Amino acid sequence: DSGVTQTPKHLITATGQRVTLRCSPRSGDLSVYWYQQSLDQGLQFLIQYYNGEERAKGNILERFSAQQFPDLHSELNLSSLELGDSALYFCASSAPDWTSTGELFFGEGSRLTVL
Amino acid sequence: GDSVTQMEGPVTLSEEAFLTINCTYTATGYPSLFWYVQYPGEGLQLLLKATKADDKGSNKGFEATYRKETTSFHLEKGSVQVSDSAVYFCARPIYNQGGKLIFGQGTELSVKP
Numbered sequence: 001d002s003g004v005t006q007t008p009k010h011l012i013t014a015t016g017q018r019v020t021l022r023c024s025p026r027s028g029d030l031s032v033y034w035y036q037q038s039l040d041q042g043l044q045f046l047i048q049y050y051n052g053e054e055r056a057k058g059n060i061l062e063r064f065s066a067q068q069f070p071d072l073h074s075e076l077n078l079s080s081l082e083l084g085d086s087a088l089y090f091c092a093s094s095a096p097d098w099t100s101t102g103e104l105f106f107g108e109g110s111r112l113t114v115l
Numbered sequence: 116g117d118s119v120t121q122m123e124g125p126v127t128l129s130e131e132a133f134l135t136i137n138c139t140y141t142a143t144g145y146p147s148l149f150w151y152v153q154y155p156g157e158g159l160q161l162l163l164k165a166t167k168a169d170d171k172g173s174n175k176g177f178e179a180t181y182r183k184e185t186t187s188f189h190l191e192k193g194s195v196q197v198s199d200s201a202v203y204f205c206a207r208p209i210y211n212q213g214g215k216l217i218f219g220q221g222t223e224l225s226v227k228p
Contacts, residue, residue: 002158002160004158033215033216042218042219042220042221043159043204043218043220043221045215045216045217048214048215055214056214056215058215090158090159092158092159098214103161103164104159104161104216105160106158106159106160107158108156108157108158109158
């Protein structure tokens with residue numbers, strides 16, 4: 001158990017809909033990262049938050065947005081969903097010294113299926 | 116730009132076979148390098164790391180040596196087990212703009228009894 005909690009584990013929805021994925025980081029971790037894992041694109045970095053502020057942005061579509069709340073949990077909002085958005089979405093958290101340890105702690109992921 | 120490239124899978128081996136999964140990187144300096152493993156139905160977890168050139172990372176019988184001459188960090192194990200069946204990711208950090216890990220495309224390993 002990594003200590004990172006993601007909900008829901010599975011989600012099935014229709015094209016055009018909007019969903020929210022939730023992540024609770026490990027106790028004490030201030031950074032939260034979102035990654036998208038799909039068969040054709042591999043593991044793609046979406047966005048990072050540190051203590052409530054956006055720190056880095058990757059290949060995140062304009063239809064997607066995220067935020068980190070004062071209690072440090074984070075939400076990833078996906079709107080106007082398309083079939084190609086079907087993927088496994090991972091959240092990870094890290095301690096402030098992660099650049100020396102290299103360790104991100106990953107949740108088990110939220111599997112989104114868009115029909 | 117900075118990237119990580121790993122050999123494509125899937126790789127299928129018999130138990131006790133020797134494993135090599137190739138990983139190469141591009142970078143302007145000498146970043147730390149990592150191998151992560153994803154077991155079925157789980158998130159990724161750190162397997163091993165090397166923080167400078169010529170370092171060897173090791174864990175659970177797996178090893179990888181940071182070779183700056185060939186910009187490589189190949190993962191090896193002398194005798195794989197069925198329980199090693201998983202997807203393996205090579206990764207390196209990008210430190211600007213807050214910092215993040217970038218991953219190779221992943222190599223799926225299946226070990227047959």
